[in-house]
Amino acid sequence: MFKSGFVSIVGRPNVGKSTLLNQILKTKLAIMSDVAQTTRNTIQGIYTDDEAQIIFMDTPGIHKPQDGLGNFMNTTALNSIYGVDMVLFIAPANETIGRGDRFIIERLKEADGPVFLLLNKCDLVSKEEVVKKLTEWKELFDFKEIIPISALEDQNVDTLISTIKKYLNEGMMYYPKDQMTDHPERFVMAEFIREKILYFTREEVPHSVAIVVERMSEQEDGSVEVIATIVVDRKSQKGILIGKQGSMIKKIRQNAQREMKRFLQTPVHLELFVKVENNWRNKQKYLKEFGYNEDDY
Numbered sequence: 001m002f003k004s005g006f007v008s009i010v011g012r013p014n015v016g017k018s019t020l021l022n023q024i025l026k027t028k029l030a031i032m033s034d035v036a037q038t039t040r041n042t043i044q045g046i047y048t049d050d051e052a053q054i055i056f057m058d059t060p061g062i063h064k065p066q067d068g069l070g071n072f073m074n075t076t077a078l079n080s081i082y083g084v085d086m087v088l089f090i091a092p093a094n095e096t097i098g099r100g101d102r103f104i105i106e107r108l109k110e111a112d113g114p115v116f117l118l119l120n121k122c123d124l125v126s127k128e129e130v131v132k133k134l135t136e137w138k139e140l141f142d143f144k145e146i147i148p149i150s151a152l153e154d155q156n157v158d159t160l161i162s163t164i165k166k167y168l169n170e171g172m173m174y175y176p177k178d179q180m181t182d183h184p185e186r187f188v189m190a191e192f193i194r195e196k197i198l199y200f201t202r203e204e205v206p207h208s209v210a211i212v213v214e215r216m217s218e219q220e221d222g223s224v225e226v227i228a229t230i231v232v233d234r235k236s237q238k239g240i241l242i243g244k245q246g247s248m249i250k251k252i253r254q255n256a257q258r259e260m261k262r263f264l265q266t267p268v269h270l271e272l273f274v275k276v277e278n279n280w281r282n283k284q285k286y287l288k289e290f291g292y293n294e295d296d297y
């Protein structure tokens with residue numbers, strides 16, 4: 001069973017978020033900041049192995065502290081705790097628990113999914129101090145897991161990965177294992193639609209559907225409009241996809257839209273069209289148009 005999920009890493013500035021991410025991604029595929037940047041959330045890195053794909057999310061705001069607690073902890077700074085499967089809260093072992101930490105802790109109560117505490121920089125303090133710190137933290141929040149690590153020295157990072165995997169649900173591989181497409185976001189949007197088609201239609205519609213994301217554009221209010229066409233190669237498949245009075249396509253649309261919203265962290269309006277292109281798989285023109293090339297397979 002392959003697992004996947006979205007994980008956000010939060011913590012005060014300088015606690016070691018980037019160091020940890022680099023350590024995790026060191027040996028694996030690293031897709032660093034900006035590659036799949038959206039208006040609000042950034043995919044900071046994607047860890048993929050044979051068992052799971054973990055997509056680390058980050059909110060840009062939390063990385064750009066300004067002076068004063070009030071500023072760097074503005075309301076948007078912690079948005080990445082919503083709509084993710086798990087939150088990793090990093091705190092340094094070598095510093096006292098401060099106002100910044102307490103502020104984040106308060107917000108973590110609203111987090112979607114389990115919250116882990118990663119006590120970082122454990123290489124800088126004694127075992128006794130680590131234990132003492134962990135006890136203090138335990139009193140402040142009901143963490144699902146507490147893991148002492150050293151991001152810099154690569155201590156316990158493998159334990160962290162296996163623990164994350166334990167909590168992930170079965171899921172698809174959102175990104176190719178070792179390759180990025182030109183339009184990562186469009187690719188992911190198309191995969192959401194494909195997943196829902198397979199889920200709701202089961203075996204009735206073969207895997208040969210193509211999904212073309214025609215447009216993906218940000219609206220003035222910050223929402224995103226996605227227009228996509230599902231291409232099938234027989235008329236009967238179109239009928240199945242649309243369903244009785246449009247009931248099937250509605251289900252696919254609503255559920256894909258929900259995933260997109262979760263992924264982009266902003267309202268999404270999805271429009272779907274179904275088009276029949278006889279035997280499109282054999283037509284070079286379409287293969288090109290749909291963005292497939294031999295390298296993808």
Ligand SMILES: Nc1nc2c(ncn2[C@@H]2O[C@H](COP(=O)(O)OP(=O)(O)OP(=O)(O)O)[C@@H](O)[C@H]2O)c(=O)[nH]1
Nearest residue numbers: 013014015016017018019063120121150151152153
């Ligand atoms: N000794 C030690 N130093 C660490 C560890 N992790 C991070 N550091 C150091 O702490 C400093 C801050 O680390 P970053 O990874 O940049 O912290 P960050 O949380 O990403 O910081 P922002 O980008 O400001 O949010 C760097 O000098 C790191 O080398 C660790 O496990 N042990």
